[in-house]
Amino acid sequence: MTTSTEERRPNVLxxxxxxxxxxxxxxxxxxxxxxxxxxxxxxxxxxxQFCNTAxxxxxxxxxxxxxxPHQTGIGILTGDSGPAGYPGTLNDRCVxxxxxxxxxxxxxxxxxxxxxxxxMHIPDDAWPTRRGFDSFVGTLAGAADYYQPATLTRDEIPExxxxxxxxxxxxxxRQAAEFVHEHSANHADRPFFxxxxxxxxxxxxxAPEDVVATYRSVYDDGWDEARxxxxxxxIELGLIDGSWPLSERDDGVVAWDEVADRxxxxxxxxxxxxxxxxxxxxxxxxxxxxxxxxxxxxxxxxFLSDNGGCAEEIPLAWVDELSRKxxxAPERTLGGARVRRxxxxxxxxxxxxxxxxxxxxxxxxxxxxxxxxxxxxxEGGIATPFIAHWPAGELRVGIDHxxxxxxxxxxxxxxxxxxxxxxxxxxxxxLPLEGVSMLESWRGEPAPERPLCFEHxxxxxxxxxxxxxxxxxxxxxxxxxxxxxxxxxxxxAGAHPDRVEQMARTWQEWADRCGVRPRDALLAAQxxxxxxxxxxxxxxxxxxxRVPRA
Numbered sequence: 001m002t003t004s005t006e007e008r009r010p011n012v013l014x015x016x017x018x019x020x021x022x023x024x025x026x027x028x029x030x031x032x033x034x035x036x037x038x039x040x041x042x043x044x045x046x047x048x049q050f051c052n053t054a055x056x057x058x059x060x061x062x063x064x065x066x067x068x069p070h071q072t073g074i075g076i077l078t079g080d081s082g083p084a085g086y087p088g089t090l091n092d093r094c095v096x097x098x099x100x101x102x103x104x105x106x107x108x109x110x111x112x113x114x115x116x117x118x119x120m121h122i123p124d125d126a127w128p129t130r131r132g133f134d135s136f137v138g139t140l141a142g143a144a145d146y147y148q149p150a151t152l153t154r155d156e157i158p159e160x161x162x163x164x165x166x167x168x169x170x171x172x173x174r175q176a177a178e179f180v181h182e183h184s185a186n187h188a189d190r191p192f193f194x195x196x197x198x199x200x201x202x203x204x205x206x207a208p209e210d211v212v213a214t215y216r217s218v219y220d221d222g223w224d225e226a227r228x229x230x231x232x233x234x235i236e237l238g239l240i241d242g243s244w245p246l247s248e249r250d251d252g253v254v255a256w257d258e259v260a261d262r263x264x265x266x267x268x269x270x271x272x273x274x275x276x277x278x279x280x281x282x283x284x285x286x287x288x289x290x291x292x293x294x295x296x297x298x299x300x301x302x303f304l305s306d307n308g309g310c311a312e313e314i315p316l317a318w319v320d321e322l323s324r325k326x327x328x329a330p331e332r333t334l335g336g337a338r339v340r341r342x343x344x345x346x347x348x349x350x351x352x353x354x355x356x357x358x359x360x361x362x363x364x365x366x367x368x369x370x371x372x373x374x375x376x377x378x379e380g381g382i383a384t385p386f387i388a389h390w391p392a393g394e395l396r397v398g399i400d401h402x403x404x405x406x407x408x409x410x411x412x413x414x415x416x417x418x419x420x421x422x423x424x425x426x427x428x429x430x431l432p433l434e435g436v437s438m439l440e441s442w443r444g445e446p447a448p449e450r451p452l453c454f455e456h457x458x459x460x461x462x463x464x465x466x467x468x469x470x471x472x473x474x475x476x477x478x479x480x481x482x483x484x485x486x487x488x489x490x491x492x493a494g495a496h497p498d499r500v501e502q503m504a505r506t507w508q509e510w511a512d513r514c515g516v517r518p519r520d521a522l523l524a525a526q527x528x529x530x531x532x533x534x535x536x537x538x539x540x541x542x543x544x545x546r547v548p549r550a
Contacts, residue, residue: 020384023385047503055077164334223269300388302333302413449464
């Protein structure tokens with residue numbers, strides 16, 4: 001089917017959440033209030049089997065370039081991972097969506113988290129303003145205090161410290177809406193591309209108390225009940241098959257009725273829910289500005305998350321007593337109070353004097369009905385809500401169950417806008433596009449089967465049709481029939497050794513072609529060089545750390 005894109009090129013609004021789990025939106029089964037995203041989903045396409053790459057920087061690199069993250073130079077995180085590792089910054093083998101669309105006549109803007117350059121203080125060739133964006137307001141680092149974010153930058157100039165009342169998520173919505181308003185007034189003859197990557201709801205747990213208070217008592221019955229409710233709602237919405245069992249509670253998490261400090265545990269999720277709601281409200285601010293300009297029907301709006309919910313715990317410390325000062329955690333609040341880093345039941349998270357995470361138990365809820373988390377490539381790490389809204393694009397309103405992944409986003413935007421992926425680019429030896437367009441899938445045409453491959457920190461997976469091969473780093477391959485068991489409960493590797501062998505061979509061919517660095521060799525080289533691995537998460541930050549019993 002053809003569209004009217006030859007006569008009118010659509011605007012593109014690409015929204016990325018940070019560490020949001022599969023079931024964290026109202027339209028994906030959550031109890032969290034997300035009316036603006038729910039409205040987009042109600043009048044657009046919701047994808048049930050879209051996959052990201054399990055981690056912040058690699059997901060952003062793949063999303064913007066249409067390549068696998070390893071091909072872009074960012075296989076783990078930003079920052080050089082040393083001998084046998086990745087450079088950790090966007091290389092010259094790729095072009096970004098902004099670069100392609102700007103060449104196609106678009107006004108390009110970014111408001112939010114970049115996290116694609118190893119250099120966060122001195123502009124280099126991997127900064128957004130040098131990768132196709134006409135304007136940029138946001139942060140260059142991977143995480144941010146919501147009340148006083150580090151590396152807050154306008155174009156290439158550091159922003160002054162914020163004033164009291166500043167909240168990063170809300171400010172991004174305001175800045176993005178301001179761009180839309182100015183574009184409508186000054187560049188209405190040209191379409192826009194607006195990239196809006198939030199830090200929300202990535203730790204720290206920060207949200208204004210008036211919003212947090214509206215979730216009081218919502219989580220008092222605990223994570224077991226919350227997971228079950230979300231599972232039931234996902235089935236009711238038609239997003240998952242009711243024959244798939246809800247995955248078991250994580251082994252590192254005890255039953256709610258055995259938990260000590262239940263009030264504090266519930267508070268953690270209350271703040272997280274408030275962060276998601278405030279992100280939705282910021283999105284609503286932008287959508288209303290687009291609507292006021294009369295452009296909403298002609299705007300392709302895409303929403304997704306960079307990885308699954310995050311199980312990382314944060315160890316305790318006063319920030320001003322740390323020997324190595326973290327970039328993303330200030331020593332003192334704007335009012336001069338000391339900042340307490342970490343998850344301490346004696347400290348209620350939410351305010352600027354705290355810097356905490358919601359931990360493994362609630363991440364297990366965010367990723368319901370799946371298991372595992374950010375970092376891993378089981379479904380809990382890579383399954384994301386994905387919403388596409390474009391009334392003028394003749395999309396079929398409803399749920400799309402076809403499997404797709406991040407490299408497909410650029411291919412989709414190119415088809416929708418009529419832009420072409422460049423064969424050559426000055427000063428760069430470009431790799432060919434890896435993805436395929438999702439437009440026909442969104443219009444009701446079944447997508448052809450093809451292998452979808454994933455790797456992060458040695459965790460590996462291949463999805464082909466109904467079958468998924470997956471392993472944790474250092475573990476054995478597991479095999480799942482995703483038609484019958486997408487929650488990855490029944491490992492069939494022992495029953496199908498030939499299939500495992502064939503799929504593992506296909507995965508290895510992909511890994512060799514795309515420059516995946518063997519994890520063993522990378523770690524061995526780093527150890528010989530005396531390096532802490534880039535992207536390394538300390539044991540006390542990433543371990544399961546069982547929740548204390550009552």
